[in-house]
Amino acid sequence: MPTQTFIESEALHAERRALCRVVGELAAQGWCQGTGGNFSVTLDREPLRLLITRSGVHKRHLAPEHLMVLGPGGRPAEGETGRPSAEALLHVEIVAATGAGSVLHVHSVANTLLGEHFAAHGGFLLRGYEMLKGLEGVTTHETDIFVPVLRNSQDMPALAAEVAALLGDRPGLHGFLLAGHGLYAWGASLDQAHRHVEIFEFLFECAARRTSFEPFTGV
Ligand SMILES: [Zn+2]
Secondary structure, eight states: OOOOOGGGOHHHHHHHHHHHHHHHHHHHTTSBOTTOOEEEEEEEETTEEEEEEBTTOOGGGOOGGGEEEEOGGGOBOTTOOSOBOTTHHHHHHHHHHHOOSEEEEEBOHHHHHHHHHHGGGTEEEEESOGGGGGSTTOOOSSOEEEEEEEOOOSOHHHHHHHHHHHHHHSTTOOEEEETTTEEEEEESSHHHHHHHHHHHHHHHHHHHHHHTTSOOOOO
């Protein structure tokens, strides 16, 4: 019998199915319409092995074959073919800087508008909401959580360098926004990253709706 490769292993299939389940739930919320968003799970850190969505796949119908494994530097692992998501380099930077077990990137209406609205300020604060306690390490609603906003760019190496600088300056972040584009959130595990996306998106809805009837004072 031929030796089974890692790419074909049952352990990797389980990771593929788990990521597809989470992306399906995020898509059901309307947070990654069409081909929007990209998603990864860290399989190994040293050397890096990352399971990530391929480029251009419809996220509501994500299937295990729509995922691929990247190695160090975000290059396709041995035995892989095809192209990863265009923003794979950002996942690589986030994992390197934070040790994240999973990075999830969604395009919701609220996060798109909030990022655009606060881009000139470089970010905004979320404060006073009970749901803040869903972010790892937060134990009271009396907490200020800063959400950085970076300018959007199609120049991925330049954007990845900005992300690395941001994460170096602000250890302990759970996520940031790209202006007019979307949220990057992460966690120690896939479940924790999923929870962080849900919490951020709930809080973004609160913040976005508040800006429609009063000047938002979170800056
Ligand atoms: Zn995106």
